[in-house]
Each structure stands twice: as structure tokens, then as C-alpha cells.
């Protein structure tokens with residue numbers, strides 16, 4: 513890979529990795545699922561699985577965080593090919609945003625149309641409970657404000673335009689499909705909608721920072737996803753994102769609880785089955801929607 517500004521991957525790098533994967537598998541996924549911390553279990557429901565460890569895929573970064581298995585799983589859900597990222601990459605691991613978002617452009621080149629992102633986040637909105645699932649309707653890209661943005665550097669028009677619109681990054685149609693599915697599954701009590709804020713991490717927020725984020729309009733805070741969503745939107749992919757509220761963020765100096773990563777993973781385990789049902793139903797609805805759109 514070569515380096516230019518924030519950008520360390522050339523079109524040839526993306527092409528090489530895509531061709532390598534397409535030579536190794538006959539799956540041609542239309543949906544990619546990015547599994548956040550502790551949520552790799554989402555791939556377990558797929559059949560006809562074919563797994564590639566990140567270290568074996570040319571140009572792929574490797575996962576360094578507990579709860580991120582570090583493999584790409586191709587499989588079938590409801591007769592449709594999907595690709596699951598069991599583990600994704602974070603700024604705090606020391607990766608550039610070009611590396612963090614590298615897989616998204618591979619998905620684009622492979623023919624993916626929908627990216628379904630899951631992650632873990634801390635609930636800022638006082639109404640949120642641990643275990644709630646927040647449908648992300650918008651985000652605040654805090655590292656982006658400071659120039660840590662995946663689209664900084666020369667723009668490659670083969671992926672998208674220089675100045676992409678982000679006001680509709682999260683598909684409105686797919687968001688309402690998630691609401692319908694949660695009613696059908698009888699879990700609408702856990703479903704919320706809100707604004708996710710990305711911070712770089714790796715420390716959890718101070719109380720003053722959390723209060724600032726609440727004033728700014730953030731309902732939850734996490735350390736990932738926004739770069740991937742930005743790059744997905746830039747290259748014309750539909751995005752739907754679900755954030756599992758794994759802890760309540762302290763807004764109050766009298767609160768004694770201290771958040772830690774083990775607790776985050778524990779809550780992910782608790783909600784993995786429900787998230788898996790949501791994801792499976794969502795994929796089958798996306799397939800139906802595609803069929804309707806092409807008829």
C-alpha cells in the first residue's frame with residue numbers, strides 16, 4: 513500500500529483484495545453485516561459458510577480487540593448470500609481511517625448493496641436502558657471535526673463524489689422496516705431511535721464529556737462505525753445501523769458505577785439472539801424489497 517495524506521490504499525489494492533476473495537468463494541453477497549464488539553455471533557445463523565481469517569486476506573488489517581474474532585464469513589441467509597465481518601477496526605487500534613474502512617470498498621466492488629452495521633454503545637439519553645437496541649437515525653462524527661475523516665485526501669471518483677451528502681446516510685425505509693420487524697418479534701419495548709456520536713476512544717468518556725455530548729444532541733456514544741458508514745454512503749451503499757446500549761453513560765458525579773469492556777461484552781452476549789433474529793428478518797425483507805424493486 514502507498515500513503516498519500518490520510519489515504520494509504522490505492523484502487524489497485526482494493527481490486528487485488530476483491531479479486532482474491534472472488535476467486536476463493538462463489539458467494540456473491542448483496543448484503544454485508546459488520547459485527548461490532550461481541551456481536552460476531554450474528555454470523556452463526558448463516559448456512560453454507562466459508563470463513564477467511566483477516567490475516568490470510570491480502571491487504572486486510574487484523575483485529576486486536578477482545579470480542580472481535582477477526583474473520584470474514586460468507587454464508588447464506590434465507591437463500592441469499594451475505595458476508596459477515598466478525599470484528600471491525602478502530603482508530604484507537606492505531607489504524608488509519610483508510611484501513612478502518614478498507615472492507616467497505618471491497619464489499620462495494622464485490623456487488624454488495626446494503627451494509628448492516630451493528631455496534632455497542634453507551635446510552636446517554638436518560639430514557640435508554642441497558643439492553644435497548646437503538647436504530648441509528650443520524651450520527652455526529654467528532655473525530656471528523658478534527659480532520660480524522662476517511663474521505664480526506666485525493667478523491668477517487670470511481671467510488672464517489674468529492675462532497676457527498678450525509679443527511680440521509682441511514683436509509684429511512686430500512687429504519688421503518690426494523691420498527692415493523694421488532695413489533696412482529698414482540699421486542700418493540702427494547703427498540704429506540706437516536707443519534708450516535710463517534711469518539712476516538714480508547715478511554716470511556718468523562719462525566720463532563722458525556723454532559724457535553726448530551727447537550728449536543730447525542731443519544732449514545734461509541735468508538736466506531738461512523739467512518740464505515742461515511743465511506744459506504746460515499747460509494748452509494750444503503751446503510752442500516754443498530755447500536756446495542758451496553759451501559760449507561762454517567763452524566764452525574766454522584767453515580768458510582770464504572771463502565772468496562774467486559775460488561776460491554778456481557779450485554780452483547782445477552783442480546784445476541786434477539787439481534788440475530790432482527791438481522792435475519794431484515795435481510796429477508798431487503799431481499800423481498802429488491803425483488804419488488806426489480807419487478
Ligand SMILES: O=P(O)(O)O[C@@H]1C[C@H](O)[C@@H](CO)O1
Nearest residue numbers: 548549631632735736773776
Ligand atoms: O466495535 P464497537 O464499536 O461495537 O465496540 C465498542 C467500542 C469499543 O470498541 C468497545 C468498548 O467496550 O466497544
Ligand code: HPA
Nearest residue numbers: 632633634733734735776
Ligand atoms: O460508554 C461507552 N462509550 C464509548 N464507547 C462505548 N462502547 C460501549 N459503551 C461505550
